[in-house]
Amino acid sequence: MKTLEWEDNKLKLIDQRKLPDELSYVYCDNYQDVIVAIKNMTVRGAPAIGVSAAFGMALADIEGVDLDKAADEIKSARPTAVNLFWAVDRVLDSDDALAEALKMYEEDMATNRAIGKYGAEVIDDGDTILTHCNAGALACVDYGTALGVIRAARDAGKNINVICDETRPRGQGASLSVWEMQQENIPVKLIPDVASGFLMSQGKIDKVVIGADRIARGGVVNKVGSFMVALAAKHHDIPFYVAAPYSTFDNEISIYDTIIEERDGDEVRYYGGARICPEGTEVINPAFDITPKELITGIITEKGIIDPI
Numbered sequence: 001m002k003t004l005e006w007e008d009n010k011l012k013l014i015d016q017r018k019l020p021d022e023l024s025y026v027y028c029d030n031y032q033d034v035i036v037a038i039k040n041m042t043v044r045g046a047p048a049i050g051v052s053a054a055f056g057m058a059l060a061d062i063e064g065v066d067l068d069k070a071a072d073e074i075k076s077a078r079p080t081a082v083n084l085f086w087a088v089d090r091v092l093d094s095d096d097a098l099a100e101a102l103k104m105y106e107e108d109m110a111t112n113r114a115i116g117k118y119g120a121e122v123i124d125d126g127d128t129i130l131t132h133c134n135a136g137a138l139a140c141v142d143y144g145t146a147l148g149v150i151r152a153a154r155d156a157g158k159n160i161n162v163i164c165d166e167t168r169p170r171g172q173g174a175s176l177s178v179w180e181m182q183q184e185n186i187p188v189k190l191i192p193d194v195a196s197g198f199l200m201s202q203g204k205i206d207k208v209v210i211g212a213d214r215i216a217r218g219g220v221v222n223k224v225g226s227f228m229v230a231l232a233a234k235h236h237d238i239p240f241y242v243a244a245p246y247s248t249f250d251n252e253i254s255i256y257d258t259i260i261e262e263r264d265g266d267e268v269r270y271y272g273g274a275r276i277c278p279e280g281t282e283v284i285n286p287a288f289d290i291t292p293k294e295l296i297t298g299i300i301t302e303k304g305i306i307d308p309i
């Protein structure tokens with residue numbers, strides 16, 4: 001089961017907003033549908049956004065839409081994950097939009113398995129691994145980056161346990177990562193975001209492995225809350241790894257120049273459809289944060305484990 005597939009000249013997406021209770025699909029048959037799906041997080045996760053955007057360009061090409069125009073519109077869908085921009089530009093520079101998108105589709109899966117292979121080498125038998133948000137198959141075409149490391153460690157015969165924090169406000173850890181681990185029969189527990197530091201202090205977490213949306217000079221941008229987890233891990237001398245492909249690296253900027261997406265305040269005002277604060281409460285809702293390189297043990301890439309840049 002792939003997060004996204006090209007089927008009958010349409011982009012077929014798992015509707016991640018419906019998980020974990022319902023496995024259903026959204027079909028995009030034009031590039032504007034892809035923009036909507038990225039914006040409303042039908043599809044989310046840096047690599048999945050990138051490959052979806054590439055297929056969006058292929059749909060624009062099939063429709064005969066000017067690709068520069070389509071590129072600008074697709075790039076406006078979400079501002080932080082560098083994969084979106086890299087993927088659109090790669091299709092723009094290609095001779096065949098659909099062929100390039102299909103190449104990226106295959107590359108993503110191969111890349112994630114390579115990340116998993118290297119990552120499994122730092123996972124020990126018996127480890128309990130904390131992960132934040134969803135950097136799994138659902139954040140990619142398949143297999144995942146951080147959860148790919150977990151899958152590879154399990155396949156290497158290591159007995160591991162996973163702890164997912166819920167990852168407020170959108171709850172990707174609770175709704176997506178827990179679901180993925182249960183599909184794989186990998187032992188998993190869910191915790192409130194605010195409990196991870198305490199569990200570390202109790203010696204209940206051996207390693208942290210998370211994904212990334214942009215890696216640049218000075219650190220890593222990832223789902224909001226990653227920085228807090230990294231601080232707690234540093235305090236407890238717990239290894240903190242970021243699993244990401246080279247396509248998530250942005251060598252042009254300082255990480256502090258990254259545009260951090262601000263999302264709708266209702267994502268915070270409501271939980272499970274119920275309002276949890278007084279009507280009209282003002283909200284600050286950054287979707288990502290910045291983890292400084294000093295807090296990162298290593299970056300697990302498809303070419304090996306490297307120091308943060």
Ligand SMILES: CSC[C@H]1O[C@H](OP(=O)(O)O)[C@H](O)[C@@H]1O
Nearest residue numbers: 044045046135139211212222223
């Ligand atoms: C494999 S990178 C996934 C990355 O994307 C997530 O953000 P979002 O769910 O808002 O697209 C989160 O930062 C994950 O680590």
